[in-house]
Amino acid sequence: MRRYAAAAVAGALLTCGCTTASSTPSAGSSDPTTQASAAQPTTSASTSATGSPTASATPTTPARAPGFSRERAMRVVRHLAGGIGPRLATGPRFREAACWVARRLRDLDYDVATPDFPVPAGDSWGVPVEAGTSANVVARPRGFDDGAPYVLVGAHLDTVAVAPGAEDNASGIAVLLETARRWSVAPGPLPVVFVAFGGEEPRGSGEDDHHYGSRHFVAQMSPGERRSLRGMLSLDRVGVGPEVLVWSVTSTAIAVRAALVGAASRLGIATSVGTSSASDHESFADAGMPAARLGRWPYAGYHQSSDVPSVVDPEQLSRVGRVVWDWLSRPPAR
Numbered sequence: 001m002r003r004y005a006a007a008a009v010a011g012a013l014l015t016c017g018c019t020t021a022s023s024t025p026s027a028g029s030s031d032p033t034t035q036a037s038a039a040q041p042t043t044s045a046s047t048s049a050t051g052s053p054t055a056s057a058t059p060t061t062p063a064r065a066p067g068f069s070r071e072r073a074m075r076v077v078r079h080l081a082g083g084i085g086p087r088l089a090t091g092p093r094f095r096e097a098a099c100w101v102a103r104r105l106r107d108l109d110y111d112v113a114t115p116d117f118p119v120p121a122g123d124s125w126g127v128p129v130e131a132g133t134s135a136n137v138v139a140r141p142r143g144f145d146d147g148a149p150y151v152l153v154g155a156h157l158d159t160v161a162v163a164p165g166a167e168d169n170a171s172g173i174a175v176l177l178e179t180a181r182r183w184s185v186a187p188g189p190l191p192v193v194f195v196a197f198g199g200e201e202p203r204g205s206g207e208d209d210h211h212y213g214s215r216h217f218v219a220q221m222s223p224g225e226r227r228s229l230r231g232m233l234s235l236d237r238v239g240v241g242p243e244v245l246v247w248s249v250t251s252t253a254i255a256v257r258a259a260l261v262g263a264a265s266r267l268g269i270a271t272s273v274g275t276s277s278a279s280d281h282e283s284f285a286d287a288g289m290p291a292a293r294l295g296r297w298p299y300a301g302y303h304q305s306s307d308v309p310s311v312v313d314p315e316q317l318s319r320v321g322r323v324v325w326d327w328l329s330r331p332p333a334r
Contacts, residue, residue: 065186068178068321070314076174077239077317078309080157081166089158089199089212090119090132097157101196102137104177108184110139110194117216122203125303127161134158134198136213139180141191146225150191151331153179153324154214154280155235156200163307167299169200171239171312175321182325190230190331197280200236214280218287230331231256232291234281238320239312241297243270248292249285250275256292263326269319294320 080087080097087094098114105112114135121131137157144150155172159165173196180194199212214234221229233256238244244264248257257273264271276293277285284291301307 063186065182068318070318073174073178073317074314076177077166077170077312080170081164082309085164087159088161089134094158098135098137105139108180111142113138119199119212125160136198136217137196139194144191146222149228149230151230152193152232154195154197156280157196158198158201160201160303162305163303166307166309167239167311168237168307172235175235175238175317178321179324188329200280211280211283214283218283229289232281232284234279234293236279236293236295238295239317240299241316243272244320244323245296246271246273246294247276249277249282252285253290256290260292260327264323267322
């Protein structure tokens with residue numbers, strides 16, 4: 001088994017300052033993903049025999065998870081899609097976004113690595129693009145042990161060449177960061193690995209012309225990591241629609257899909273289910289690991305320059321975030 005040390009080496013692509021960011025938010029920071037969310041432990045005063053007050057620690061109690069914040073989630077969407085814009089997997093704005101996400105996760109005290117991988121030349125939704133390098137942003141709990149059960153939540157960070165990618169897929173990254181923030185305060189029964197994948201978007205129409213980041217991640221997984229994974233969830237286009245769409249890959253296990261539907265049912269959230277391989281969950285399912293996807297409601301701005309923050313519905317982000325949280329709180333036993 002392997003334990004992942006805090007000093008994990010980051011990939012060469014992201015040497016843009018994110019490996020030296022402080023793990024403590026600066027005073028007065030307005031960043032949506034780094035503000036403290038839970039009250040710090042307090043002390044109560046007692047009186048000594050001499051009449052002088054002495055401090056005694058309040059008994060510790062399990063941390064209460066902060067709620068899902070629509071406001072924080074929408075700030076993430078606006079920053080990625082409005083502030084940074086199109087994030088071609090091999091381009092400088094993707095690197096900017098990846099460094100930003102890595103800093104947010106480090107600020108939450110995760111061990112963050114940014115392994116890079118090659119992406120070939122091709123066609124990015126009608127735009128010819130050159131070969132280059134992209135990266136995944138991988139956040140593991142401190143002391144993560146790949147021989148023990150865990151779950152993985154992922155969302156792709158890249159876009160096609162022309163799209164600001166508010167719904168596809170700043171929405172997924174927003175829910176991922178909100179979940180990571182909440183989980184860092186009140187972790188549940190199993191460790192969670194959070195991954196912002198690069199290179200999900202296609203570079204052609206072939207079977208292998210997409211999902212480069214998640215395929216690289218799966219290829220690098222140790223046998224222990226594969227055996228111990230209890231479920232992988234891809235958050236992809238989760239900010240549009242009146243209900244939550246839940247997908248598994250055809251002819252693979254549906255346990256994660258069923259568990260997500262059960263989570264939504266407990267919360268009174270409507271779902272529709274089906275099969276689809278059009279996201280990073282396919283890389284895990286094809287390798288025999290349990291995986292599913294949330295999202296994929298049709299919308300007019302898909303892969304267009306009109307995929308801007310106003311497309312995203314904060315209430316839908318909240319619905320998805322609540323489903324994810326309930327699912328994480330009741331992990332499958334496998």
